[in-house]
Amino acid sequence: MVARDFARCLFATVLFTAAVPALRAAERGVLVREAVIYLSPDATSNKLGEAGRGREMILLERSRNWLHVEALLGFAQTPDPAFVYDEDLQGKTVTGWILDTGMVWASTPNGDRILYGAAVDAEDEASRRHGRRGADQDALRLYRRVYDLFPESPLAGEGLYRAADIKWQIEKADVMTRPSAREKDAYLRGGMDEEPMKYVMKKFPGTKWADLAAFHLIDNKLCGDWQGSSKCPDKEAELYEKYAKERPQSPSAPEALYWAAYRRSALVEIYKTEEQGKKSEESKSRALALTQQLVSQYAQSDWSARGQMLLYLLQQGVPTYGNAIQ
Numbered sequence: 240m241v242a243r244d245f246a247r248c249l250f251a252t253v254l255f256t257a258a259v260p261a262l263r264a265a266e267r268g269v270l271v272r273e274a275v276i277y278l279s280p281d282a283t284s285n286k287l288g289e290a291g292r293g294r295e296m297i298l299l300e301r302s303r304n305w306l307h308v309e310a311l312l313g314f315a316q317t318p319d320p321a322f323v324y325d326e327d328l329q330g331k332t333v334t335g336w337i338l339d340t341g342m343v344w345a346s347t348p349n350g351d352r353i354l355y356g357a358a359v360d361a362e363d364e365a366s367r368r369h370g371r372r373g374a375d376q377d378a379l380r381l382y383r384r385v386y387d388l389f390p391e392s393p394l395a396g397e398g399l400y401r402a403a404d405i406k407w408q409i410e411k412a413d414v415m416t417r418p419s420a421r422e423k424d425a426y427l428r429g430g431m432d433e434e435p436m437k438y439v440m441k442k443f444p445g446t447k448w449a450d451l452a453a454f455h456l457i458d459n460k461l462c463g464d465w466q467g468s469s470k471c472p473d474k475e476a477e478l479y480e481k482y483a484k485e486r487p488q489s490p491s492a493p494e495a496l497y498w499a500a501y502r503r504s505a506l507v508e509i510y511k512t513e514e515q516g517k518k519s520e521e522s523k524s525r526a527l528a529l530t531q532q533l534v535s536q537y538a539q540s541d542w543s544a545r546g547q548m549l550l551y552l553l554q555q556g557v558p559t560y561g562n563a564i565q
Contacts, residue, residue: 487536
């Protein structure tokens with residue numbers, strides 16, 4: 240009986256050991272071109288679908304110049320599988336054959352740079368007036384795959400951030416076209432998905448990519464329209480001041496100081512309309528201090544030049560908010 244049980248265990252161990260190389264052999268790759276997925280390794284066979292740039296593939300087997308792959312195609316538009324947190328929204332998986340060209344593997348020499356270069360190219364294409372349709376989505380996926388396929392690459396943090404940034408900008412453009420974008424309170428307006436930015440902060444803490452991601456999160460806390468009230472600019476100025484104080488080395492610190500100073504300068508006039516002269520003077524003093532800090536601390540930044548202009552207007556007593564004409 241004992242010998243029989245031992246034989247069974249030994250057989251199971253042999254099966255598991257034999258399976259391990261097969262599991263390890265499954266490679267993940269990323270397309271840097273558009274590909275047709277065929278039913279069989281034959282260009283005349285039925286087409287199962289198309290995979291765009293940045294789509295991830297799981298290699299099942301090779302046959303001459305063909306690859307048998309499993310591809311997660313997702314959706315034509317966002318959300319992309321790279322940023323989907325609900326399994327019910329991950330799109331469809333297709334298993335088929337593609338030509339063995341334009342695929343970057345974890346073993347590809349300079350693979351991280353190839354993916355990053357393809358992402359930059361796609362982003363540039365998306366910025367053109369008549370650029371390739373869907374190029375923004377291509378760039379998003381390709382940047383994200385730099386991190387997915389090469390997590391230890393020097394480009395991984397930037398790739399993850401740039402993917403999150405593109406997604407944020409796409410969502411922001413949509414959010415700001417809605418009627419709710421003019422609502423006074425931020426909670427009345429649909430915000431951008433914060434998870435990708437928070438993921439950057441989690442994976443790359445203490446880096447400029449985490450700092451840039453944190454700056455984006457302020458967007459969801461801004462009012463749609465101040466409606467002439469002091470509540471919004473005062474709260475927003477605090478947010479920007481806090482950011483600049485906590486992250487002075489961030490590339491966005493000068494911008495944060497500028498927007499904080501601008502809001503304080505706007506409060507100079509807003510408090511006058513609310514008949515709060517003392518607060519108006521306090522706001523002017525704080526605005527002057529912030530602009531002076533910006534100009535001295537970040538002299539080489541373009542935001543410093545804008546701060547110099549704002550400082551001049553404050554010193555001249557020129558209103559920076561409202562319709563006042565002197």
